[in-house]
Amino acid sequence: MATPTTNIPAHDVAPEDLATVSRQTSIYVYEAPVRMWHWINAAAILVLCVTGYFIGSPLPSMQIGEATDQFVFGYIRFAHFAAGWILTVGFLGRIYWAFVGNHHARQLFYVPVWKLEFWREVIFEIRWYLFIAKEPKKYVGHNPLAQLAMFFFITLGVSFMIVTGMALYAEGAQEGSLTADLFGWVHGLTWNSQRLHTLHHLGMWWIVIFMIVHIYVAIREDIMSRQSIVSTMISGHRTFKDDRDD
Amino acid sequence: MSQIETFYEVMRRQGITRRSFMKYCSLTASALGLGPAFVPKIAHAMETKPRTPVIWVNGLECTCCSESFIRGAHPLAKDVVLSMISLDYSHVLMAAAGHAAEAALEEAIQKYKGNYILAVEGNPPLNEDGMFCIVGGKPFVEQLRHAAAGAKAIISWGACASYGCVQAASPNPTRATPVHKVITDKPIIKVPGCPPIAEVMTGVITYMLTFDRLPELDRQGRPAMFYGQRIHDKCYRRPHFDAGQFVEAWDDDNARKGYCLYKMGCKGPTTYNACSTVGWNEGTSFPIQSGHGCIGCSEDGFWDQGGFYNRLTNIKQFGVEANADQVGMAAAGVVGGAVAVHAAVSALKRAQKKTQDKVES
Numbered sequence: 001m002a003t004p005t006t007n008i009p010a011h012d013v014a015p016e017d018l019a020t021v022s023r024q025t026s027i028y029v030y031e032a033p034v035r036m037w038h039w040i041n042a043a044a045i046l047v048l049c050v051t052g053y054f055i056g057s058p059l060p061s062m063q064i065g066e067a068t069d070q071f072v073f074g075y076i077r078f079a080h081f082a083a084g085w086i087l088t089v090g091f092l093g094r095i096y097w098a099f100v101g102n103h104h105a106r107q108l109f110y111v112p113v114w115k116l117e118f119w120r121e122v123i124f125e126i127r128w129y130l131f132i133a134k135e136p137k138k139y140v141g142h143n144p145l146a147q148l149a150m151f152f153f154i155t156l157g158v159s160f161m162i163v164t165g166m167a168l169y170a171e172g173a174q175e176g177s178l179t180a181d182l183f184g185w186v187h188g189l190t191w192n193s194q195r196l197h198t199l200h201h202l203g204m205w206w207i208v209i210f211m212i213v214h215i216y217v218a219i220r221e222d223i224m225s226r227q228s229i230v231s232t233m234i235s236g237h238r239t240f241k242d243d244r245d246d
Numbered sequence: 247m248s249q250i251e252t253f254y255e256v257m258r259r260q261g262i263t264r265r266s267f268m269k270y271c272s273l274t275a276s277a278l279g280l281g282p283a284f285v286p287k288i289a290h291a292m293e294t295k296p297r298t299p300v301i302w303v304n305g306l307e308c309t310c311c312s313e314s315f316i317r318g319a320h321p322l323a324k325d326v327v328l329s330m331i332s333l334d335y336s337h338v339l340m341a342a343a344g345h346a347a348e349a350a351l352e353e354a355i356q357k358y359k360g361n362y363i364l365a366v367e368g369n370p371p372l373n374e375d376g377m378f379c380i381v382g383g384k385p386f387v388e389q390l391r392h393a394a395a396g397a398k399a400i401i402s403w404g405a406c407a408s409y410g411c412v413q414a415a416s417p418n419p420t421r422a423t424p425v426h427k428v429i430t431d432k433p434i435i436k437v438p439g440c441p442p443i444a445e446v447m448t449g450v451i452t453y454m455l456t457f458d459r460l461p462e463l464d465r466q467g468r469p470a471m472f473y474g475q476r477i478h479d480k481c482y483r484r485p486h487f488d489a490g491q492f493v494e495a496w497d498d499d500n501a502r503k504g505y506c507l508y509k510m511g512c513k514g515p516t517t518y519n520a521c522s523t524v525g526w527n528e529g530t531s532f533p534i535q536s537g538h539g540c541i542g543c544s545e546d547g548f549w550d551q552g553g554f555y556n557r558l559t560n561i562k563q564f565g566v567e568a569n570a571d572q573v574g575m576a577a578a579g580v581v582g583g584a585v586a587v588h589a590a591v592s593a594l595k596r597a598q599k600k601t602q603d604k605v606e607s
Binding site for chain 1: 409464465466470474475476479485486487488489490491492494500505508509513515516542545546547548551557558559561569570571573574575577578581582585588589591592595596
């Protein structure tokens, strides 16, 4: 095997290191607004899940001071609402960026169901995750299975949580408020808002399941696939580990 | 059409003084959220307008609406409205019985055709051609359709008429059906609750009789002035909710201190009604004030939302009774377990490949 030429300073290169050298192409995939949205969104979701869980099952009663001096549950709810607004505004900004951003900024919002090639690659990815395929393919953006998951968990999941969450928020904001005007119609679908609470609560677990899978798969693919994953969402660059074709 | 008495005449005939009449008008105005300027308007309407007849029919129900109605905080409201209703038809309260009662109903329907308000307590069961509720020898649904045909507007009293209530609880063997799903061509105002508050009932009737139109309704067709806010929005225990001070068990110290009943399954945050402002039994109390959480009786499907004492609703679709957290945690547990196994297999595969590569090279 011919040793590839390299311009890495030689003082720290062992012979076995040189064997792994490739041309290391990198592509700028995720623009700054997409990356910022990702991390703000992640933080908002984390806050929303934790506070949302405690809104459904409150912490043990606390006796810090008089009821008027104490606002524990109020702060938990405030954090939930504040994070909910950040999530909503962020999501709207992300939709805007899908229009003005690059090709990869649009991948989140659609599933190319009409493309046979897409489904063929979904099946290939499933084979890769079932340990049947020996080597994964290279992808610049999301792989087809990831795109499918992103669409159902994030695009639909977050939309559902925003719509139901805003409708619940409208109950406190009351008739005549902006949220009641925009989202009050949701109550016309569920009537008893206890049902809407339950649906919103199940939605949280839908997002939690996504988080488990997403973090696991991102780290696993970072290690086992042929491209960078985790750092791509930090630097924006997708680097490939080898120069071979698919 | 024969001369119909005005409200004022009926009241005077009942021995009510003018002074008491004016008191009633101002009480009603404030109950309806109207300014003092409306007091003379209400008085004028009651003095001059021929009263609108009310026909009150009862289907599948428990009569708690009637029971609540006759316990109006302001005795005048009760006496006035009640005496006029019993003039027409209400088989719980009218003196007549049997054929005489049915004849009175028929007479009222013919006499006031297109003019009367039909108040419905209870709902019609539709299974077996409506045979689960017989009134005057006929299925109630027939009486309802017949009486509704000539009505100007319909009031659905209580959770039964509005939503179905406990007789419509899953699996609803009699197919008890709320009024608006049977009568679809008339304006319907829902006054839910099990029962509704007496002042709310008299307030709604007085508004409709005085202004000759339906009050402003919310999205579900309930009068917005009474169902515009949640119990929670006006609950006097709200500071304990915001503070995070909850009753943890029925016999704990927090219960004695009157802390928030949220953790005990109080449905105040999801229930639209006037209990926490108007109160019950002449404003004496309401469920939360007496130390018991709200069960959400003025909300659709309150009877099928799991236990009254659980914060999170049981979801029956999953076969066993479990709430959103239990379902979610089970699902997250399964996924988390699968991820762990998958990670382990991935690591093994990778180790295997590395050894293989070493052997090959």
